[in-house]
Amino acid sequence: MLPMRVCGEPDSGFHKLSLQRAPPSNSSLTAMTKDLAKIDDISRYLSYILRHEPEAIGLHLDTEGWADIDSLIACANRHGQPIDKAIVHAVVETNKKKRFAISDDCRRIRAVQGHSTSTVQRTFPEMVPPEVLYHGTATRFLESIREQGLKAGSRHHVHLSLDISTAIAVGKRYGKPVVLEIQASKMSRNGFKFFRAENDVWLTDAVPPQFINIID
Ligand code: HQG
Numbered sequence: 657m658l659p660m661r662v663c664g665e666p667d668s669g670f671h672k673l674s675l676q677r678a679p680p681s682n683s684s685l686t687a688m689t690k691d692l693a694k695i696d697d698i699s700r701y702l703s704y705i706l707r708h709e710p711e712a713i714g715l716h717l718d719t720e721g722w723a724d725i726d727s728l729i730a731c732a733n734r735h736g737q738p739i740d741k742a743i744v745h746a747v748v749e750t751n752k753k754k755r756f757a758i759s760d761d762c763r764r765i766r767a768v769q770g771h772s773t774s775t776v777q778r779t780f781p782e783m784v785p786p787e788v789l790y791h792g793t794a795t796r797f798l799e800s801i802r803e804q805g806l807k808a809g810s811r812h813h814v815h816l817s818l819d820i821s822t823a824i825a826v827g828k829r830y831g832k833p834v835v836l837e838i839q840a841s842k843m844s845r846n847g848f849k850f851f852r853a854e855n856d857v858w859l860t861d862a863v864p865p866q867f868i869n870i871i872d
Contacts, residue, residue: 663762699747706767721766721776754855769853772810780851785840789816789858792827795834806863813859839867
């Protein structure tokens with residue numbers, strides 16, 4: 657179970673999802689399934705707003721990506737997406753990828769990485785990477801990647817993982833997955849910078865083709 661943040665948010669059925677110990681009855685299983693589906697929907701919505709289009713609901717993000725939680729809720733509700741503090745906290749706490757973070761004072765929320773909005777220019781600690789990292793993509797992108805290397809595209813960085821299984825899951829989002837092994841340590845010795853987000857996603861600006869091996 658993920659650690660629960662104590663933020664004084666209103667008690668709600670969503671929190672019982674993570675606190676429940678006894679085997680659930682059929683009716684509470686149905687309720688939990690509905691809650692999980694709702695949490696998944698809101699997680700996608702928050703990704704869209706906090707990474708890509710905060711202006712779609714008139715929300716202000718600072719350069720580190722933080723949004724005031726009360727403002728987020730008010731803006732979302734005004735734009736037809738009913739959310740409240742309880743579900744925002746449930747989304748943050750249940751997300752396996754730790755996609756979002758809440759500030760220590762519990763007043764702000766941000767997406768940890770993956771931004772494309774130009775409003776945000778998050779700073780990440782520069783880190784020495786492990787020997788290799790992995791990037792999952794779809795086979796249809798391989799020809800272009802062989803020629804140009806990996807580019808950040810609309811996001812601010814190329815995203816890399818520590819393990820192959822994560823890379824496969826990432827690649828599957830775009831088609832038949834293929835995993836690329838990135839010679840991260842060699843890149844670092846050649847002056848390329850690497851950053852590690854708080855959720856263990858590794859980031860770099862670009863990966864030239866000579867540092868990429870395709871895993872069969
Ligand atoms: C590809 C998810 C052609 C690249 C994931 C990828 C990740 C090229 C796509 C995070 C290329 C960009 C980011 C080139 C790169 N030619 N295609 N030269 N260079 N590409 O979604 O890494 O679940 O912007 O391989 O877990 O797929 O949302 O990046 O297929 O961590 O939290 O262009 O998003 O996180 O796609 O995914 P994306 P990504 P969440």
